[in-house]
Amino acid sequence: MEIKLKLNGRAVTGYIDPGMLLIDFLREKGCHSVKRGCETANCGLCTVLMDGKPILSCSMLAARAAGHSVQTLEGLQEEAADFVGFIADQGADQCGFCNPGFVMNTIALLREIPDPTDDEIRAYLAGNLCRCSGYDGQLRGIRAYLDSRKK
Amino acid sequence: MVNIHNYVRAESLEQAYQLNQNRRSRILGGMLWLKLGSGTIHTAIDLQDLGLDAIEETQDGFSIGAMVTLRQLEQHPGLNEYTQGAMARSVKDIVGVQFRNLATVGGSIWGRFGFSDVLTQFLAMDTQVELYQGGRVPLEEFARRKPDRDLLLRLHVKKIPGRFHYGAMRIQRTDFPVLTCALACLDGEYRAVLGARPGRAMVLRDPEGLLTGGIDQDSARAYAAWAAERVPTGSNLRGSALYRTHLAKVLIGRGLAELGGITHGN
Numbered sequence: 001m002e003i004k005l006k007l008n009g010r011a012v013t014g015y016i017d018p019g020m021l022l023i024d025f026l027r028e029k030g031c032h033s034v035k036r037g038c039e040t041a042n043c044g045l046c047t048v049l050m051d052g053k054p055i056l057s058c059s060m061l062a063a064r065a066a067g068h069s070v071q072t073l074e075g076l077q078e079e080a081a082d083f084v085g086f087i088a089d090q091g092a093d094q095c096g097f098c099n100p101g102f103v104m105n106t107i108a109l110l111r112e113i114p115d116p117t118d119d120e121i122r123a124y125l126a127g128n129l130c131r132c133s134g135y136d137g138q139l140r141g142i143r144a145y146l147d148s149r150k151k
Numbered sequence: 152m153v154n155i156h157n158y159v160r161a162e163s164l165e166q167a168y169q170l171n172q173n174r175r176s177r178i179l180g181g182m183l184w185l186k187l188g189s190g191t192i193h194t195a196i197d198l199q200d201l202g203l204d205a206i207e208e209t210q211d212g213f214s215i216g217a218m219v220t221l222r223q224l225e226q227h228p229g230l231n232e233y234t235q236g237a238m239a240r241s242v243k244d245i246v247g248v249q250f251r252n253l254a255t256v257g258g259s260i261w262g263r264f265g266f267s268d269v270l271t272q273f274l275a276m277d278t279q280v281e282l283y284q285g286g287r288v289p290l291e292e293f294a295r296r297k298p299d300r301d302l303l304l305r306l307h308v309k310k311i312p313g314r315f316h317y318g319a320m321r322i323q324r325t326d327f328p329v330l331t332c333a334l335a336c337l338d339g340e341y342r343a344v345l346g347a348r349p350g351r352a353m354v355l356r357d358p359e360g361l362l363t364g365g366i367d368q369d370s371a372r373a374y375a376a377w378a379a380e381r382v383p384t385g386s387n388l389r390g391s392a393l394y395r396t397h398l399a400k401v402l403i404g405r406g407l408a409e410l411g412g413i414t415h416g417n
Contacts, residue, residue, distance in 0.1 A: 001158065018195070019155030041183045047249050054249040059183050063158040064197055105249065126325050127247010
């Protein structure tokens, strides 16, 4: 079947199997930041924004995204660049596999709650799992970014 | 993974209903549970264009479309004002924001899942489900029924003046609950709803009038003990029946203490 949607601001058309998942469609379109972690809708690695809201692309049919706007990390480089350095400075990433999902959901967090408390950060990012760290590095990095904005 | 042969974005409720009469068709909610299953779906029916994605509030209550997401429930000011935040508390630990942006209230309620925080909280309110063919049915009755081929359109919650409390025990945040417990006092009538027993949520009232005189430490303790004895519990990998019965007593006791505005000794 044919689907049309907006991907990172560009109109794209795809010819897909009706059961194709959005994650596979996006990777076929070259968005390799979108990755599979758990495949059970728990780890947040496959997070993309649909109509501006963070969703799990591993649990969504590509066909359901037709007519909508999807953004991946490839299309949000500038927005991500603002804060990823602060997270890296804390040594938060070790293997780095969870990073794209974390960054995508942090973008969603900061758009929705521009000045979050630590508890709001924890709650918003609870659906992003990292098996290397204890999440403290990520939290410190986001906090350092928020503090830097206030200076 | 399920194998989906056809995808149809329904253009009318009638079309969705007719397509769903085939036993190999499935209505898509958030698809989170569905995706974890296996087997073949001949036609996956998407209701996203049918205007079922809004929460409408009137003076008397709320009408909640089946395609409303758990995140919408969590963030709706009116629902949370009415329930004193219990609505948001009931869903906030369900995986993460991205999951709750997909999971629908229709999928949660239609599935009548044993582990459902959503079913637990809606049973604590005066809720009816609106079915395409079956009309309006009290949620308590609907929750006992087996799934059929009808369509769930909306939930209707009556704004009966009340107080609410929601609590659940999880081994870890974002995991399935070991036990869910919603408490309510609706116009003077108390109810305790226990879910993840691990069976589906059930409602207990106060036939012995243990709370008739109001909530104090003694009546809260007495009701918690009475209710915990009457809630059937079972064992699974998250906890034993005995543990769940103990948790029921603790969660009801603490919840009542909060509902009644009294401090409790932990």
